[in-house]
Every structure is written in C-alpha cells, then in structure tokens.
Amino acid sequence: MGKNQYVVRRDNGWAVKGENNxxxxxxxxxxxxxxxxxxxxxxxxxxxxxxQGKNGLFRMCNSYGNDPCPPKDHK
Structure with missing residues (x-):
C-alpha cells in the first residue's frame, strides 16, 4: 500500500501532498x-x-486500498 494522499488548502490554491512528505x-x-x-x-x-475543507477540517475520505467488505467491527 502506498502513501495516503491529502488535499490541503494553501494561500495560493490547493496542494496534493503524500502522507509524511x-x-x-x-x-x-x-x-x-x-x-x-x-x-x-x-x-x-x-x-x-x-x-480538507475550507474551514481546515477534513470533509471527505475515500479508500482505494484492500478494505474488507463488509468492514470488520472494531470492539
């Protein structure tokens, strides 16, 4: 699995950034x-x-990895 990708707000637009880059x-x-x-x-x-939304909070998350279907319960 590769690095998660983030879309974050910048002063001059929107950045695409790999996790921990x-x-x-x-x-x-x-x-x-x-x-x-x-x-x-x-x-x-x-x-x-x-x-990330305009307010700085993350508004959307999508997974393109190997997620179990249906998701496992976390107890």
Missing amino acids: SRATTVVKTQKEAIKIAREIARNQSSELRV
Whole structure:
C-alpha cells in the first residue's frame, strides 16, 4: 500500500501532498483539480484520499486500498 494522499488548502490554491512528505506533490488553483490528481495517485498506490475543507477540517475520505467488505467491527 502506498502513501495516503491529502488535499490541503494553501494561500495560493490547493496542494496534493503524500502522507509524511515535507513538500507538496503539486499545487493547483482549485480544490476540484487537486482532488482529481490526488484520487488518481491514491488509486494507483491503493491508498486513501483525504480532503480538507475550507474551514481546515477534513470533509471527505475515500479508500482505494484492500478494505474488507463488509468492514470488520472494531470492539
């Protein structure tokens, strides 16, 4: 499984960043464009995509890895 991908807000647009990377993979003008790029990377790496909203909180998370279906109960 590859690195989880994050879409985060920047002063000059939206960044796509791999988990624990110190630098962004790319910075684009729109959140929609950043999500498209991050989704493709997450699919290729069988990882997760997490999207930050304008308020700084994460608003969306999608997994493209090997999740059990149905999910296991965590007790």
